[in-house]
Amino acid sequence: MxxxxxxxxxxxxxxxxxxxxxxxxxxxxxxxxxxxxxxxxxxxxxxxxxxxxxxxxxxxxxxxxxxxxxxxxxxxxxxxxxxxxxxxxxxxxxxxxxxxxxxxxxxxxxxxxxxxxxxxxxxxxxxxxxxxxxxxxxxxxxxxxxxxxxxxxxxxxxxxxxxxxxxxxxxxxxxxxxxxxxxxxxxxxxxxxxxxxxxxxxxxxxxxxxxxxxxxxxxxxxNQTLAGIQQFYINLGKDESPRKDDYSVKCSTLVDLLKNYSFGQTVIFVTSKIKANFVYNGLMQHEIPCELISSDLTQSQRVEVLDRFRSGANRILISSGLLSRGVDIQNLSVVFCLDVPSEDKKSTYIHRIGRSGRYGKKGFAINILHEHEFLNLTKIEKFYNTKIVQLAHYHLEQFKLNKE
Known part of the structure; x- marks a missing residue:
């Protein structure tokens, strides 16, 4: 120290x-x-x-x-x-x-x-x-x-x-x-x-x-920066989309996980409101209850969304960035990150996954990424002297997640 x-x-x-x-x-x-x-x-x-x-x-x-x-x-x-x-x-x-x-x-x-x-x-x-x-x-x-x-x-x-x-x-x-x-x-x-x-x-x-x-x-x-937070990644392979921004594969992978496991209170981070809406619509189409928080909401609407999430009335929250800093959600179990911050914004990663593992509790961060995104993730891993490992089935068993 x-x-x-x-x-x-x-x-x-x-x-x-x-x-x-x-x-x-x-x-x-x-x-x-x-x-x-x-x-x-x-x-x-x-x-x-x-x-x-x-x-x-x-x-x-x-x-x-x-x-x-x-x-x-x-x-x-x-x-x-x-x-x-x-x-x-x-x-x-x-x-x-x-x-x-x-x-x-x-x-x-x-x-x-x-x-x-x-x-x-x-x-x-x-x-x-x-x-x-x-x-x-x-x-x-x-x-x-x-x-x-x-x-x-x-x-x-x-x-x-x-x-x-x-x-x-x-x-x-x-x-x-x-x-x-x-x-x-x-x-x-x-x-x-x-x-x-x-x-x-x-x-x-x-x-x-x-x-x-x-x-x-x-x-x-x-070593407190990421203490208590286990970090994983899922490699989706090469992104064949013209703009290297294929969220459909990421969303379908996310749907599979959320349908097969009970993660408790969960936040899904993306980098833009457009992507947040895409993920929200994708989950709702598969009848996965969730809510979206973004700057498009009024202040009173944001407060209502956060109150429902904190109370457990809603268990899945999609955020384009508003929750990545400071907002205190004590029972948050898992954070999903569907993209990696650029090298000059690497602290955003810490703020995102820091929503879990608060007050000494265990937290879990799962990055769902395409192959080309791993360069920045590796830089973050090296800079913060941390370890991000590939997600395997036994990790899900360790989470004590039960099939619904």
């Missing part, structure tokens, strides 16, 4: 909540959530946040990163000061809603106001929520920046700025909005905390420009 700051000093680990000298009401909320002891990332990341240090933390999805920055942030809030003191930005509406809910749950005994700002919601309602001067604001960059520019979100008292899924937030799609938000803050008094499961070279470069003397926590060397 690498848990070191810029001076390469070993960070102290705190194994019990009582060791942090946390607010009593905060501790009540933590125990009420069922968190008996800190997770690995929480043992090393909470204290630097409380101490006011900039931080860049990297750890596998599902290891408790949200809890780490939520607990650290809440300890820093002055409950007697009616103003926004903590700002958290994330890449999607779903993650924003999830993180805001986590803040509310942990702070339930503290009397702290938490406000969610995200696209797709009512602007007038957001303004009303900001008028009560929430202590914590969680949101997506576009809506947060809009509220700042319109002077509805006051930033002069913000002392902690948290960037979740930082590798995504520092890429070109969000970079201008994040820069605009950053410029509105008082850098002399604002602490910055970045959290992600992965960082590419460009995001690391940007973080080095932004962070001041940061504490760097990197748990990848603990």
């Amino acid at each position: 690498s848990c070191e700051n810029n001076e390469s000093k070993q960070l102290k680990m705190y194994h019990n909540w009582e060791d942090y000298n946390l607010d009593e009401d905060l501790v009540r909320g933590i125990y009420n959530m069922g968190f008996e002891t800190p997770s690995h990332i929480q043992k090393v990341a909470i204290k630097p946040i409380i101490d006011g240090k900039d931080i860049r933390a990297q750890a596998q999805s599902g290891t408790g990163k949200t809890g780490a920055f939520a607990i650290g942030s809440l300890q820093c809030v002055d409950r007697n000061l009616p103003c926004t003191q903590v700002l958290v930005i994330v890449s999607t509406r779903e993650i924003a809603a999830q993180n805001a809910s986590r803040f509310k749950e942990i702070s339930m005994y503290m009397g702290i106001n938490v406000c969610l700002l995200s696209g797709g919601s009512s602007v007038s309602q957001d303004i009303n929520n900001l008028n009560i001067n929430p202590h914590v604001v969680v949101g997506t960059p576009g809506r947060v920046d809009q509220m700042i520019q319109q002077n509805h979100l006051k930033t002069d008292k913000i002392k902690l700025f948290v960037i979740d899924e930082a590798d995504e937030m520092l890429q070109s799609g969000f970079q201008e909005q994040v820069k605009s938000i950053f410029k509105s803050l008082n850098r002399n008094s604002v602490q910055i905390a970045m959290f992600s499961a992965t960082y590419e070279e460009e995001e690391l470069r940007v973080s080095e420009e932004v962070l001041k003397d940061p504490v760097v926590i990197d748990l990848r060397q603990d």
